[in-house]
Structure formats: C-alpha cells, structure tokens
Amino acid sequence: MELTLKNVSYSYNPDAPEPVYAVRDVSLTIRSGDFAALIGHTGSGKSTLIQFMNGLLKPTEGQVLFNGEDIFEKKYPLKTLRQKVGLVFQYPEHQLFEETVLKDICFGPKNMGLSKEEQEERARHAMKLVGLAESYEDKSPFELSGGEKRRVAIAGVLAMKPECLILDEPTAGLDPAGRDDILGTVRALSDEEGIAVVLVSHSMEDVAVYAERLFVMKKGELLYDDTPKAVFRHYKELEQIGLSAPQVTYIAHALREKGFDVSEDAMTVAELKQEILRVLGK
Ligand SMILES: Nc1ncnc2c1ncn2[C@@H]1O[C@H](COP(=O)(O)OP(=O)(O)O)[C@@H](O)[C@H]1O
Ligand SMILES: [Mg+2]
Structure with missing residues (x-):
C-alpha cells in the first residue's frame, strides 16, 4: 500500500477574490508498516488534509495517488478506496446509531455487500482487535462509556479490513487512562496487523512516543516530515507554532x-x- 499526496492545496472559498488556503502545497507518502502522527495547532489543516486521503475531499490543486493511481480520475473505484483507507472522524461516537454494538460494527461490512455471516465474523474480529469483550455484542452503544464508544467506532472501520487507518484526534475528550488505552490499542493494530496508521493530534506529548514518524503542519503547510527525534531538535520552532517537544x-x-x-x-x-x-x- 502506498498513499501519496502530491502538491495538494485546498481552499474552502476558491472563488473568493482572496481565497484562503486551509492546505497549501503539501506532499507526503504513507506506506504499509508506517506508524505516523500528523500534528499541528488547531486550524493548521489536519482534518482537511486527511479527507483527501480517502477521497472525501478533492484538493483544489494537486493529486492523490493510491498505489500510483490518481483517485480522482473518472471511474476510479472510490468506494473500494474508502474501505482500504479507513477514516475515523473526531468524536466518532456521535455516529453510532444502531441498537446493538454488533449491528453497529456490521454496518460497514454490510455496505460492502458481505453475507450476514461474514459481516458478523468481521465484526467479532474487529471487537477483539480493539479489546471489546463478547459480552458487549448485544449492548446498546448508548450505555457505554466514552472510551468504549470510541472503541466501537474504531472497530466499525476495522471491520472493513483497511490497509491504512487514519484517526482524527482519537484521544480528544478522554482521560489519561482512556487515552493510553486507545493509543496502545492502535499501536498493537499496527504491530500485529500491519495496518498503516496515521494519528492526528494537536498535542505532541500525546502521540510523539507512539509514532515512528511525524508530519508537522503549520498554517496549512507541511513544516516537518521526519522521525520524532529529528523533529524535536526543532523544539524552539515547535513552540512558536503552539506545539512543544x-x-x-x-x-x-x-x-x-x-x-x-x-x-x-x-x-x-x-x-x-x-x-x-x-x-x-x-
Ligand atoms: N467547512 C469549512 N468551511 C470553511 N473553512 C473551514 C472549514 N473547515 C475548516 N475550515 C478552515 O480551514 C482551516 C483548517 O481547518 P482544519 O482542517 O479543520 O484544521 P485542524 O483539523 O488542524 O484543526 C481553518 O482555518 C478552518 O477554519
Ligand atoms: Mg481537526
């Protein structure tokens, strides 16, 4: 798996006399086995950028390539791409809606046209991956804790067997124990299942020790793309953009x-x- 952003830019008001760019001329590549974090101050363009990666948003300029193919070419199978590149939105628990945990996690596989048996097999496997015991299957998502709901949401994306998993601020609003739980789970997914992971965060302290590679955004631009060690040598510059080592x-x-x-x-x-x-x- 290789996912490349090539000189992508994005403006939410491209036709205005003076368009404002949320993302400006960013190029980067994510490959199987990568465990990366995308870090930047609030408003630096992180959420905009990751929506290019599964074709939810088309850059105003630049290209998105999946295994070398331009995903915005006519006839490119975007639906399949969205299974391969799983995106977990910020506060994903707001999107849980089925009566039971199992049904909720089956939603993606069901949309893929899999049989009920296959759906449930995948859902159960995904539950295991995120550490949800079988006893949760028949519970209502609404009776779960914040951290548990988030696990259900992540399992829902994992049930589509993505090759790349992108999580937008997965620890937002969780207490430190819940935060370490989720990050530990994601780390294990990468180690054991070989899924490429991109963790989005506005807090360096949060994700830096888990990630092997850091993408640092500053006002829509990619400031650094390097190992955490190399990025932290710029700790003074990081402070200037509201981040810290x-x-x-x-x-x-x-x-x-x-x-x-x-x-x-x-x-x-x-x-x-x-x-x-x-x-x-x-
Ligand atoms: N739907 C939208 N309409 C207009 N501007 C937006 C929209 N979403 C984000 N923006 C602007 O784009 C910039 C980048 O936002 P975003 O990608 O959400 O950053 P981050 O995820 O790093 O906080 C910000 O200035 C934000 O105000
Ligand atoms: Mg965001």
Whole structure:
C-alpha cells in the first residue's frame, strides 16, 4: 500500500477574490508498516488534509495517488478506496446509531455487500482487535462509556479490513487512562496487523512516543516530515507554532546547556535516565 499526496492545496472559498488556503502545497507518502502522527495547532489543516486521503475531499490543486493511481480520475473505484483507507472522524461516537454494538460494527461490512455471516465474523474480529469483550455484542452503544464508544467506532472501520487507518484526534475528550488505552490499542493494530496508521493530534506529548514518524503542519503547510527525534531538535520552532517537544527534551537541553554531554535525542524518562547515568559514568 502506498498513499501519496502530491502538491495538494485546498481552499474552502476558491472563488473568493482572496481565497484562503486551509492546505497549501503539501506532499507526503504513507506506506504499509508506517506508524505516523500528523500534528499541528488547531486550524493548521489536519482534518482537511486527511479527507483527501480517502477521497472525501478533492484538493483544489494537486493529486492523490493510491498505489500510483490518481483517485480522482473518472471511474476510479472510490468506494473500494474508502474501505482500504479507513477514516475515523473526531468524536466518532456521535455516529453510532444502531441498537446493538454488533449491528453497529456490521454496518460497514454490510455496505460492502458481505453475507450476514461474514459481516458478523468481521465484526467479532474487529471487537477483539480493539479489546471489546463478547459480552458487549448485544449492548446498546448508548450505555457505554466514552472510551468504549470510541472503541466501537474504531472497530466499525476495522471491520472493513483497511490497509491504512487514519484517526482524527482519537484521544480528544478522554482521560489519561482512556487515552493510553486507545493509543496502545492502535499501536498493537499496527504491530500485529500491519495496518498503516496515521494519528492526528494537536498535542505532541500525546502521540510523539507512539509514532515512528511525524508530519508537522503549520498554517496549512507541511513544516516537518521526519522521525520524532529529528523533529524535536526543532523544539524552539515547535513552540512558536503552539506545539512543544516532550518534557524530557527540555530537561536534556537544559542539562546540555550546563555542560553535561547527554544526548538531546532522549524521548522518554527511561532513555534520559540512561543518558544521565552514562554521563555520570555509572
Ligand atoms: N467547512 C469549512 N468551511 C470553511 N473553512 C473551514 C472549514 N473547515 C475548516 N475550515 C478552515 O480551514 C482551516 C483548517 O481547518 P482544519 O482542517 O479543520 O484544521 P485542524 O483539523 O488542524 O484543526 C481553518 O482555518 C478552518 O477554519
Ligand atoms: Mg481537526
């Protein structure tokens, strides 16, 4: 799987005398096995950008290629693409509507024209992937907790067996435990099922330690596309756009300014501890 945005731009008012661009000249590629985060301040164009990826929104300029094919060419099977590139919207629980969890998760597979048996088999598998016990099948989605509802919504997209899963601010509104749960689940999906993942977030602290690659947006433009370590070296620039590096980065830099030769690349408390012990010769 290879999904490419090629010089895409988007304006919500292209015909205005002075159109405003929500996305401007962004190019990037996502491949099978990628675990990426798309980060930027509110309004930087993240939600607009990800809607190009499954053809929900057509860029005003530029191209979207899936396995090398332009998805906005006539006759391109967009319906199939939307199964392969699964998009989980922000607050997806608002879109749950069936009477039971199982029926809700079957909705996508049903639309794909699968038999009832196949639908339920896929739904049950998806429930397992997101850690929902069988006892949830017959519950009403409305009696679940916030985190559980979100799992149901994610399972609904997974039941279509996507090759790429894009989640728009999946941790918004969850408490820290719920947040770690969801991120851990998504990480496992990537590791165990090989699904390419793009996590959208406005908080670096949230996703940075989970992602292997960061796309950083600034006012509609792609500012960085690199590993978290490389991106955090720009922690001063990140601050200017309302983002920050993990706390550990700041401590590492403060220590370096005091003359301790710790690596600036430590990203977790454990890594920094190692570095400090190393520098102290312990
Ligand atoms: N439906 C819309 N109509 C007009 N402007 C919009 C619409 N959706 C988003 N925008 C504008 O486009 C820019 C990017 O928004 P968005 O993609 O939602 O950013 P993010 O997801 O990073 O918060 C913002 O300035 C926002 O106000
Ligand atoms: Mg958004």
